[in-house]
Amino acid sequence: MSFRIILAVLGGILLGYFFSPEFILSNSDIIIDIGLCLLLFFVGIDIGKNKEVLHRIKEMGFKILLVPLMIILGSIFGSILAGFIIKLPVNESGAVGAGLGWYTLSAMMLTNYSSELSTLAFLTNVVREILGLMIIPFVAKHIGYLESIAPAGATAMDTSLPLISKSTDSKTAIVSFITGMILSTAVPILVPIMISI
Amino acid sequence: MGLRLIMYLVIIFLGGIVGYKRLVHKNIMGKMNLIQSICLLFLLFIMGIKIGGNEDVTSSFFRLGFQAIIISIFSIALSILFIMIIKKFMINDGEKEEGKNEF
Numbered sequence: 001m002s003f004r005i006i007l008a009v010l011g012g013i014l015l016g017y018f019f020s021p022e023f024i025l026s027n028s029d030i031i032i033d034i035g036l037c038l039l040l041f042f043v044g045i046d047i048g049k050n051k052e053v054l055h056r057i058k059e060m061g062f063k064i065l066l067v068p069l070m071i072i073l074g075s076i077f078g079s080i081l082a083g084f085i086i087k088l089p090v091n092e093s094g095a096v097g098a099g100l101g102w103y104t105l106s107a108m109m110l111t112n113y114s115s116e117l118s119t120l121a122f123l124t125n126v127v128r129e130i131l132g133l134m135i136i137p138f139v140a141k142h143i144g145y146l147e148s149i150a151p152a153g154a155t156a157m158d159t160s161l162p163l164i165s166k167s168t169d170s171k172t173a174i175v176s177f178i179t180g181m182i183l184s185t186a187v188p189i190l191v192p193i194m195i196s197i
Numbered sequence: 198m199g200l201r202l203i204m205y206l207v208i209i210f211l212g213g214i215v216g217y218k219r220l221v222h223k224n225i226m227g228k229m230n231l232i233q234s235i236c237l238l239f240l241l242f243i244m245g246i247k248i249g250g251n252e253d254v255t256s257s258f259f260r261l262g263f264q265a266i267i268i269s270i271f272s273i274a275l276s277i278l279f280i281m282i283i284k285k286f287m288i289n290d291g292e293k294e295e296g297k298n299e300f
Contacts, residue, residue, distance in 0.1 A: 004234075005237075005241060008245065009241045009242070009244065011242060012242040012243060012245015012247075012248070012249060013246070013248050013249035013255075014245075015245070015246050016245060016247060016248060016249025016250035016251075017249035017250065017255055018249075020250045021246065024243065028246065028247050031240075035240040036240070037204075037208050038236055039233070039236060040205055040209050040212065041208050042229070042233040042236070043209060043212060044209035044210060044212020044213040044214075044215070045212040045213070045215050045216035045221070046212075046216060047212070047216060048212065048213035048215060048217035048218075049216040051217060066283045070279035070280050070282070070283050074272070074275035074277070074278060075275070075276050076272075077275050078272040078273070078274060078275030079272045081271050081275070082268040082271035082272070085267060086263075086264045096268055097272050104241060107241075108244060111247060115247050115251040115254050116251070116253055118244065118248065119254050119258075119261050120264060122244075123264075123265035124265040124268045124272075125269070127265050128269040128272060131270070135273070144280075144281070144284060146280055146287075147284070149280070150273065150277040150279075151273045151277065153276070185209070188205050188209060189202065189205070189206065192201060192202045192205065193202065196202075
């Protein structure tokens with residue numbers, strides 16, 4: 001899937017760069033708006049399907065929710081801090097960080113704000129996933145199991161989960177899934193909030 | 198943006214109800230995954246066209262890539278740091294309850 005994603009974006013970029021199709025460019029805002037709504041509906045279905053998550057959270061105690069909360073705060077503060085260095089407005093760097101590693105959704109949500117920021121959100125969150133996959137085993141071994149969920153962000157429930165599960169234990173894998181679930185729900189809420197600050 | 202956010206939340210909530218109540222039959226659910234993928238890929242394609250057609254973006258692609266690396270490193274580092282801070286508190290809690298460190 002990730003290969004197809006890169007292919008779709010690259011194909012689009014090449015088409016846009018060489019041909020600038022006027023019809024699509026002038027209607028892209030409305031196409032993306034409609035598509036985004038459809039996509040968010042699917043996101044909702046995926047979230048709703050996981051009934052067990054609520055039971056698991058009760059089982060483990062609500063303090064488990066501190067894990068996604070800290071990852072949200074760390075990601076947003078981290079990106080804002082980086083934003084000061086590379087001279088980006090707080091709302092823009094914060095919105096990119098609020099993508100929490102979910103590059104497709106965060107980039108899509110920012111497309112109609114500005115193509116440049118959307119590109120940055122896409123690249124940042126792709127890099128985050130790649131770096132995450134690279135350092136998760138290291139973090140699990142040398143820093144701690146719980147910390148190894150942090151680099152994954154929203155991907156802690158899908159693409160990064162097998163690696164976290166392999167690098168840690170079954171309990172951490174469950175925490176990872178719950179965390180990824182909550183972070184995935186948070187992305188479509190946090191990105192528009194951050195950009196409008 | 199406020200109105201937009203409410204609209205997003207309502208849409209996610211509606212989707213959540215559909216998913217939670219299993220309103221969609223399993224067979225259709227499988228097809229919906231396909232629809233979801235196609236929808237996503239199509240949107241990314243459109244997004245790509247917008248990016249490629251914007252000279253400001255294409256001329257600063259390497260700068261954006263560099264910025265992306267900086268932002269992602271800071272995001273990851275601070276997330277790990279923040280988890281380290283609360284972990285102490287979570288483990289202390291766990292030790293009292295179960296007498297061992299589970300993480």
